[in-house]
Amino acid sequence: MFKKILIANRGEIAIRIIRACNEMGIQTVAVYSKADKNSLHVKFADEAICIGEGPAVDSYLNIPRIIAAGEITNSDAIHPGYGFLAENANFSKICKENGFTFIGPDAEIIDLMGDKVNARNAAKNAGVPIIPGSNTLSSSEELLEIAEKIGYPVMLKAVAGGGGKGMRVVNNANEAEKGFNIIQNEAGMAFNNSEIYVEKFVENGRHIEVQILSDKFGNHLHLGERECSIQRSNQKLIEESPSLFVDDSLRNELTSKSLQLAKNVNYVGAGTIEYLVDDKKNFYFIEMNTRIQVEHTVSEMVCMIDLVKEQIRTYAGIELTIKQESIIMGGHAIECRINAEDPFNDFIPSPKKIESLNFAGGIGVRIDSFIYAGYQIPTNYDSMLGKLIVHSSSREKALIRMKRALQETFIEGPKTTLPLLEMIFENKDFKNGNFDINFLGKFLKNIKEKK
Amino acid sequence: MWKDKIKEIIYMLENSDINEIEVRFWFKKIKVTKKPPILNVDSSELSSESLNVTNLKKEEPVNQNIDKTEDTSSSNLIEIKSPMPGTFYSAPDPDSASFVNVGDSVNAGDTICIVEAMKIMNEIQAEESGTIESILVDNSSPVEFDQVLFKLKPSN
Numbered sequence: 001m002f003k004k005i006l007i008a009n010r011g012e013i014a015i016r017i018i019r020a021c022n023e024m025g026i027q028t029v030a031v032y033s034k035a036d037k038n039s040l041h042v043k044f045a046d047e048a049i050c051i052g053e054g055p056a057v058d059s060y061l062n063i064p065r066i067i068a069a070g071e072i073t074n075s076d077a078i079h080p081g082y083g084f085l086a087e088n089a090n091f092s093k094i095c096k097e098n099g100f101t102f103i104g105p106d107a108e109i110i111d112l113m114g115d116k117v118n119a120r121n122a123a124k125n126a127g128v129p130i131i132p133g134s135n136t137l138s139s140s141e142e143l144l145e146i147a148e149k150i151g152y153p154v155m156l157k158a159v160a161g162g163g164g165k166g167m168r169v170v171n172n173a174n175e176a177e178k179g180f181n182i183i184q185n186e187a188g189m190a191f192n193n194s195e196i197y198v199e200k201f202v203e204n205g206r207h208i209e210v211q212i213l214s215d216k217f218g219n220h221l222h223l224g225e226r227e228c229s230i231q232r233s234n235q236k237l238i239e240e241s242p243s244l245f246v247d248d249s250l251r252n253e254l255t256s257k258s259l260q261l262a263k264n265v266n267y268v269g270a271g272t273i274e275y276l277v278d279d280k281k282n283f284y285f286i287e288m289n290t291r292i293q294v295e296h297t298v299s300e301m302v303c304m305i306d307l308v309k310e311q312i313r314t315y316a317g318i319e320l321t322i323k324q325e326s327i328i329m330g331g332h333a334i335e336c337r338i339n340a341e342d343p344f345n346d347f348i349p350s351p352k353k354i355e356s357l358n359f360a361g362g363i364g365v366r367i368d369s370f371i372y373a374g375y376q377i378p379t380n381y382d383s384m385l386g387k388l389i390v391h392s393s394s395r396e397k398a399l400i401r402m403k404r405a406l407q408e409t410f411i412e413g414p415k416t417t418l419p420l421l422e423m424i425f426e427n428k429d430f431k432n433g434n435f436d437i438n439f440l441g442k443f444l445k446n447i448k449e450k451k
Numbered sequence: 452m453w454k455d456k457i458k459e460i461i462y463m464l465e466n467s468d469i470n471e472i473e474v475r476f477w478f479k480k481i482k483v484t485k486k487p488p489i490l491n492v493d494s495s496e497l498s499s500e501s502l503n504v505t506n507l508k509k510e511e512p513v514n515q516n517i518d519k520t521e522d523t524s525s526s527n528l529i530e531i532k533s534p535m536p537g538t539f540y541s542a543p544d545p546d547s548a549s550f551v552n553v554g555d556s557v558n559a560g561d562t563i564c565i566v567e568a569m570k571i572m573n574e575i576q577a578e579e580s581g582t583i584e585s586i587l588v589d590n591s592s593p594v595e596f597d598q599v600l601f602k603l604k605p606s607n
Binding site: 065 | 568
């Protein structure tokens with residue numbers, strides 16, 4: 001087992017990892033930027049090393065400085081968390097070359113899954129259904145030909161894309177012809193790779209994903225599914241497990257196909273395979289995330305497994321002792337993301353000082369956060385302040401518990417997503433599980449129109 | 452949420468014959484009266500949690516004063532900081548003499564130490580000419596980004 005892990009991240013996920021290490025008896029090293037001098041991860045870790053200025057390129061994205069911090073602290077592994085360098089194949093490689101275990105997959109797997117066309121083909125080879133589409137497009141003529149075959153509307157996507165960038169829906173040949181060059185240019189600028197491909201646009205789908213846990217001995221487990229349809233511009237807001245929409249036969253299909261894909265690529269560690277599921281319960285591969293995800297907590301709550309600890313163990317080369325039969329999805333868990341954004345004003349970030357706050361407590365309530373009264377939210381990073389998670393024996397009871405927990409929670413200073421969350425938990429369609437990925441967009445539009 | 456509560460109280464007050472409402476909400480007590488001042492959050496009536504905050508605030512000016520006195524005494528010294536995390540070396544190799552010692556005069560551009568990161572020896576140069584007033588780091592010890600390595604007294 002590792003003696004000391006350096007955490008190349010900040011915020012709630014850095015604390016999540018420090019907590020896991022703490023309970024496992026592993027020493028921790030926090031790295032931080034000057035803007036994060038007063039952040040909680042700096043105080044919770046056994047050691048803390050300042051690595052640069054506030055902007056992430058000078059600190060949390062600066063590979064040489066993170067490696068140097070690992071060297072001067074004699075760390076033996078580096079945990080990237082999510083975001084920043086978590087899916088950077090080059091970072092995985094450099095960690096290895098410098099004698100650190102990267103707590104994430106090898107560069108080859110990150111590269112394979114980071115390239116959308118390669119990932120589609122890997123999924124196809126594993127028997128995972130993919131959205132009808134193309135390989136990398138060579139010309140706008142090829143695009144028109146394929147779009148005609150699969151039928152409009154279609155979505156143009158960057159091969160190296162992600163996070164909702166480098167995507168465009170086109171409704172006809174005219175738009176497609178124009179969009180080809182625009183998206184190619186956009187992709188070139190955003191990802192330094194102007195390759196694009198095309199997929200059929202699935203309008204009314206649900207975003208459902210499967211949590212995978214694999215070790216170096218070829219054991220692959222799944223922790224069931226997560227329902228993440230409540231999102232806006234590909235930013236998730238509410239996640240739950242299990243999904244009300246997924247019945248036993250769909251779950252069987254989703255999880256067995258996901259395990260096959262994990263097996264085919266020799267996956268190690270914690271990973272997530274994302275799907276779009278249409279109203280007829282047809283499902284299509286979107287992408288695989290080769291890291292721990294923000295919403296891993298809901299799977300932890302229902303399966304009673306500490307995913308971060310298991311992830312660390314698998315990379316330490318320890319065989320999984322959990323058996324698939326013993327993983328039972330018990331009850332229902334829901335997670336709400338609390339962001340420092342004004343939900344009623346186009347989600348403008350609100351990086352203010354936290355004047356005072358109270359987090360919910362009591363049975364079945366979990367808070368993964370890093371803020372405290374008096375904390376000045378830095379302007380340089382993501383606006384997520386924390387996650388409020390509840391667990392109960394059924395979805396109905398979990399909904400009631402979340403409502404209570406939201407009532408108990410207040411954050412003074414910045415504008416947050418809390419009031420919006422309270423409104424969503426009052427909504428009948430949401431409560432009945434009657435929603436898809438367009439729900440939040442429509443919900444926000446309705447609020448705007450009423451005002 | 453907090454502001455919503457105040458709005459709610461004001462609304463209740465406006466629609467009643469009462470002249471004054473006092474509410475306890477979490478750690479705070481708000482008193483709202485109809486006659487000016489309309490809104491009055493009385494700090495002297497705050498509970499103990501809030502009092503701690505006021506105590507902390509009182510300390511701040513003291514710290515600032517200390518900083519200022521330090522500033523004036525050392526205002527003519529230049530701090531040379533580490534541009535990266537790494538290992539500090541005062542000499543080019545273990546058998547050689549140190550680049551500089553306290554009291555040495557240096558010219559702008561002179562190498563005064565090495566910070567090693569990822570097996571790369573990064574030579575750190577003096578930004579200005581002057582005299583080394585103090586060396587704050589021991590040879591071969593780890594340094595952080597922005598950590599002060601030397602204090603230099605500029606020659607002019």
